[in-house]
Amino acid sequence: MKVLIAGAGRLGSQIAQVLAAARNDVTLVEQDDVRLAAIAHVPRVRPVAGDACDASFLEHAGALTCDLVIAATGRDEDNLVISLIAKRQFGVGRVAARVNDVENTWLFDQRWGVDVAVPAATPLISLIEEATGATDTVALLRLSKAGVEVIETAITERSRAAGRTLSEISLPPGTVVATVVRDGRPTVPGPEVRLLPGDELLLVSHQATEHEIHAAFQ
Known part of the structure; x- marks a missing residue:
């Protein structure tokens, strides 16, 4: 599966590491070079510096061929814009977005291109299960072929x-x-x-x- 994650904070970086460990091809987009450098050594994670809210940049980062986009920045407005571009402009099959402020939850729906809205406090394993549509994330990660x-x-x-x-x-x-x-x-x-x-x-x-x-x- 090809995955594009916007936001290389703690949550975005952890999602990238777990999905990459399960042999998915992961592109991690972030404007902060320091955050990108911290995960640059992880196999199967391609760090790309830039603004994920920019449609032309998202296309350059590979959004056209992605199976899943995860908007995991610390700003709800950015996550909504990223989701809308991914779904409406690039037709990404599954879009998940992090909800930082619970009062904004009502915005995170199909109108903004969001298939899965994930509260910031959601445990990592549950978040990945929701984002990928896996019915048993732990079983998925235990596949021997994934190592x-x-x-x-x-x-x-x-x-x-x-x-x-x-x-x-x-x-x-x-x-x-x-x-x-x-x-x-x-x-x-x-x-x-x-x-x-x-x-x-x-x-x-x-x-x-x-x-x-x-x-x-x-």
């Missing part, structure tokens, strides 16, 4: 990661924290999230072994 593993680990009082933030954890290459489940509720894992005993983590990796991932937290 991807979905690995769970739990934080206990004895875990070395207990009390530390995600930004302080050195993850193995090619590994993404998909979600942190706390008190039975999944949350979007930002770098500032401090891990507590009882937390359960779901990680996606196309390189690391289960032992390496557990070693990073235990």
Whole structure:
């Protein structure tokens, strides 16, 4: 599948890494060169610098041949414009857009070219499931031919990661924290999230072994 993602913030970058790990061809569009540089090393992710709200630039980035466009910028107005261009001008089959402000949710519908409106707080795995139309994202990512593993680990009082933030954890290459489940509720894992005993983590990796991932937290 050919995917174009607009916005290389934390969410856009994580989506790009997971979809690329599942052997999709991903183009990541971003105006900030620093953000692009941070993900330039990821296999199957093509970073492109530019404004995704510009129709001519989107065409240059490959929107005409995309199966899926994900508008994941931090501005709702930009996500709506990107969605409208993708659907109306380039006829993209599936368009997903991030809703940053819940009060704007009513705008994110077919009139703006949005097939799937995803609230910003949606866990990564659920977001990808909604965006791609997969009925079982975890099963999709576990396909052996994709070389991807979905690995769970739990934080206990004895875990070395207990009390530390995600930004302080050195993850193995090619590994993404998909979600942190706390008190039975999944949350979007930002770098500032401090891990507590009882937390359960779901990680996606196309390189690391289960032992390496557990070693990073235990």
